[in-house]
Amino acid sequence: MRFLNFVPKALSFLCIFSSTYSYNVTDEDNLIKDLFSNYNKELRAGSDRTYPVNVSIAFYLYAIKEFVESSSKFTVNGVFWTVWRDDRLSWDPTKYNNITRIIVSQDKIWTPMLVNINPFKEVAGLRNYLVNIIVESDGSCKWTPMQSFDVICDADVTNYPFDKQYCMLKFHAYSLEEECMNVTFRRSRVLLSNNESSKVILSNYEESGLWKIKDTECYSQSSNRFSEVIIGLHLKRRSVYYIVGLILPMTFVSILQSFVFLLPNDSGERVGFSVTVLLASVVFLTIIQGKLPESSEPNISLLGLLLLGFISEGTLVTLCVILSSNIHLSEESKPVPNWVKVVFCFKPTKERDTNILKVAAGESSRKKASELCSWIHIARKFDKLCFIISLLLYATQIFIYFAIVL
Structure with a gap:
């Protein structure tokens, strides 16, 4: 009890002392x-x-x-x-x-x-x-x-x-x-x-x-x-946003242009499809240029160069589509040059064509043999070749870009 009575007095003393x-x-x-x-x-x-x-x-x-x-x-x-x-x-x-x-x-x-x-x-x-x-x-x-x-x-x-x-x-x-x-x-x-x-x-x-x-x-x-x-x-x-919102869509749209060669020539939509995808790549390039400074030093953006490569390849794809349509619509009476046969029909000489026709029995067989290297057949082979080459070019550009920046 004495200790309890002492506590209030001690606290009062401290308060008075500190107030001084x-x-x-x-x-x-x-x-x-x-x-x-x-x-x-x-x-x-x-x-x-x-x-x-x-x-x-x-x-x-x-x-x-x-x-x-x-x-x-x-x-x-x-x-x-x-x-x-x-x-x-x-x-x-x-x-x-x-x-x-x-x-x-x-x-x-x-x-x-x-x-x-x-x-x-x-x-x-x-x-x-x-x-x-x-x-x-x-x-x-x-x-x-x-x-x-x-x-x-x-x-x-x-x-x-x-x-x-x-x-x-x-x-x-x-x-x-x-x-x-x-x-x-x-x-x-x-x-x-x-x-x-x-x-x-x-x-x-x-x-x-x-x-x-x-x-x-x-x-x-x-x-x-x-x-x-x-x-x-x-x-x-922090590049995750740019990968999801810019690089991946840009890459998918550009690669989509290669699949124009899988469309039938008779559809009539091949050239329009190629031009539309090419314009989409140009829009992506405009977006990137708006975000980057107008400067050439120390270096310009590699992403801009990648997209420029996509646009250049897209231009070549459009030209190849026009050329393929022209081949597809060529008259059948027009003879196929020998070098075209070598590249697309694997018929190296005129003599081999003659032997094939001799072996063939009847006019229907001759017609079947001639169709093996017709202009339509050449157009299809040309489309497959362009499809494979364009995909390889797109993959090469993307690989080189990420190998440099990462």
């Missing part, structure tokens, strides 16, 4: 007035001007907003975790009722200016007026500006849609030289050596349905005596 160390708005107001009474935000941080102010940063990637290959626009949402120390903003917490940190607007103090030097439209600096700065009692300033960055990223669409891209966010500290400001990245614990670059922090990253992040890198380098910050993303396209 709490501060109110007046204490914080007095601290801010004292800190900024003689503060000049135009002067960079650091009391000793012989040494540069050290700015430590880290980049948190939240999402890949879009990547438009045709216009080279790459947009990401991210946060820069930025820390530096300003001795002019340090204070003794005991003089201000144990205040250890305050929150101030970023337009009140000096901030490191980093300018995006590969923007898609307008040049913009690293700044967000919606985010305040946390200032510690030792003068440490923590700033986390969140922005949507639109940058230029020239896409290499050689292996589209199985391509890999490397996009960068480049920032330049134009306001201060390296002797005045030193920018470094906060190093990750997983790095094995000092030679390795830091990584983009993906703890809050939302996976993109189109792009997969294979690797990242963050580093700073010197550029004309100024610090330059690089955020690099190695991306790989």
Whole structure:
């Protein structure tokens, strides 16, 4: 019972004791007035001007907003975790009722200016007026500006849609030289050596349905005596959608053109069928060209070359269909050349024809022997040959394409 009576008293004592160390708005107001009474935000941080102010940063990637290959626009949402120390903003917490940190607007103090030097439209600096700065009692300033960055990223669409891209966010500290400001990245614990670059922090990253992040890198380098910050993303396209929605339909439609040779010549639909399928391939080529940038460097898309091969073969198939129809409608009284007999009827000489006719008994036998190498028979043989060759050509093109891109 005594212990139970002691507990409320102890808790009351702790509350009274802790209240002596709490501060109110007046204490914080007095601290801010004292800190900024003689503060000049135009002067960079650091009391000793012989040494540069050290700015430590880290980049948190939240999402890949879009990547438009045709216009080279790459947009990401991210946060820069930025820390530096300003001795002019340090204070003794005991003089201000144990205040250890305050929150101030970023337009009140000096901030490191980093300018995006590969923007898609307008040049913009690293700044967000919606985010305040946390200032510690030792003068440490923590700033986390969140922005949507639109940058230029020239896409290499050689292996589209199985391509890999490397996009960068480049920032330049134009306001201060390296002797005045030193920018470094906060190093990750997983790095094995000092030679390795830091990584983009993906703890809050939302996976993109189109792009997969294979690797990242963050580093700073010197550029004309100024610090330059690089955020690099190695991306790989998720190609399942393109396989199902583009490559397979395009391939099936193109291969379908080979089966025109199985249609009877008497149907009269062969030429129309070939032209229709050929136009469908042209539509696929138009769709692909609309998605890719108008550029010839470093290489044009292999998928475009594949479809160009399909269209070229489709054109040859249409010409062969017209030629086959012409052979089929040839007059039977017109003699068949010997070289045609060699290729399609396997009758190498005129002498063999004579022997066959001599052996044949009666006029009906002669007629039967002559039909073995008629124009209709040649047209059928020509269709079978074209059917096999066209299928082999389509299969060869597809095999070569996937052998290169995969």
